[in-house]
Amino acid sequence: MSAKAKRLFKKIVSYSGFFFFALAAVMLWWQLREYNFYDIIHALMAIPVVNLLAACVACLAGYLALSLYDFLALRYIGARVSWWKWMLAGMLGFAISNNAGHAVVSGGAIRYRLYTRWRISGGDIVKMLTFSGITFFLGFSAIVIVGYFLVPSEILERSVGASVGINTLFFICMAAVIAYLTATLFLKRKNIKVGKIKFDIPTTKTALLQIFLGAADSVLAGMVLYFCLLPFVHIPFGTYIGLFVIAQATGVFSQVPGGIGVFESIFLLALPDTVDKADIFGALLAYRIIYYVLPLIGAGGLFFIYENWLRTRMKKWMREAKEKIPQIPAKLKNIRHRKK
Numbered sequence: 504m505s506a507k508a509k510r511l512f513k514k515i516v517s518y519s520g521f522f523f524f525a526l527a528a529v530m531l532w533w534q535l536r537e538y539n540f541y542d543i544i545h546a547l548m549a550i551p552v553v554n555l556l557a558a559c560v561a562c563l564a565g566y567l568a569l570s571l572y573d574f575l576a577l578r579y580i581g582a583r584v585s586w587w588k589w590m591l592a593g594m595l596g597f598a599i600s601n602n603a604g605h606a607v608v609s610g611g612a613i614r615y616r617l618y619t620r621w622r623i624s625g626g627d628i629v630k631m632l633t634f635s636g637i638t639f640f641l642g643f644s645a646i647v648i649v650g651y652f653l654v655p656s657e658i659l660e661r662s663v664g665a666s667v668g669i670n671t672l673f674f675i676c677m678a679a680v681i682a683y684l685t686a687t688l689f690l691k692r693k694n695i696k697v698g699k700i701k702f703d704i705p706t707t708k709t710a711l712l713q714i715f716l717g718a719a720d721s722v723l724a725g726m727v728l729y730f731c732l733l734p735f736v737h738i739p740f741g742t743y744i745g746l747f748v749i750a751q752a753t754g755v756f757s758q759v760p761g762g763i764g765v766f767e768s769i770f771l772l773a774l775p776d777t778v779d780k781a782d783i784f785g786a787l788l789a790y791r792i793i794y795y796v797l798p799l800i801g802a803g804g805l806f807f808i809y810e811n812w813l814r815t816r817m818k819k820w821m822r823e824a825k826e827k828i829p830q831i832p833a834k835l836k837n838i839r840h841r842k843k
Contacts (some may be wrong), residue, residue, distance in 0.1 A: 547785040565723035576631035642717010644676035650745020735782035
């Protein structure tokens with residue numbers, strides 16, 4: 504591929520998010536055209552407090568699972584940091600990337616800032632980000648594979664495009680999981696060199712942990728929305744989680760920050776026409792607030808506290824250094840005098 508073609512491809516990928524966002528906005532408007540703003544707010548306020556609390560608990564558990572991505576990645580590169588450090592980096596990194604999109608850039612930037620302070624090299628941070636990305640993909644692939652058999656066939660029959668897309672996604676996920684597990688079985692203690700960085704092939708045990716952790720993360724994220732939806736629609740959790748992950752995957756691949764609009768459009772499209780769309784959109788709005796906005800505020804607050812604490816310590820060290828530096832010549836003179 505020529506340099507000109509590469510630049511064109513990068514531009515297409517970069518601007519694809521705007522296209523999918525516009526398309527999703529049109530789809531949302533079409534599906535909600537019969538409702539007004541007050542119908543959606545009424546639906547949001549109609550969610551019982553118990554359901555909202557359950558969704559918040561599932562959200563907290565989900566972000567704890569997300570922080571374990573960093574723990575597993577640190578173990579992969581053979582590094583150790585305090586538990587609160589990898590939890591802070593994991594929660595903050597995912598809180599930012601979930602909202603901003605482009606996880607490698609947004610979540611990676613904050614991880615680079617934190618982990619370099621904790622004496623993790625840039626190359627190892629790249630390995631961690633790659634490992635965590637694979638963990639997410641494996642987990643969501645596992646859910647897609649299981650969910651494919653749980654999603655009712657009539658949903659696929661409504662649209663030829665949706666049927667082709669979901670079938671293609673299923674075969675890609677199945678092939679990816681099989682290929683990854685096969686590599687861990689037959690390429691033990693081997694590595695793949697990309698540029699100057701060597702990526703070790705993980706053990707099968709580590710690969711299974713990646714699949715389990717990634718799947719647990721997706722299930723917990725899905726439970727946040729499920730608790731918000733329960734007052735309005737009764738759907739088996741197995742069927743629901745398949746729909747959730749497919750909608751989530753579409754949002755991720757659309758390059759739209761947080762999949763906003765795209766995720767909602769796919770979800771509204773998949774549910775039966777008999778369901779009140781305003782109620783569902785109210786539940787989706789509650790999900791956005793609980794799973795995206797609240798963690799960003801909470802993790803951002805923790806980061807602010809950490810940065811303020813670190814700044815205070817730095818000022819203290821600087822004061823101590825200023826007090827001790829003038830005393831150094833006198834101490835050296837005393838040492839020389841003693842030696843004589």
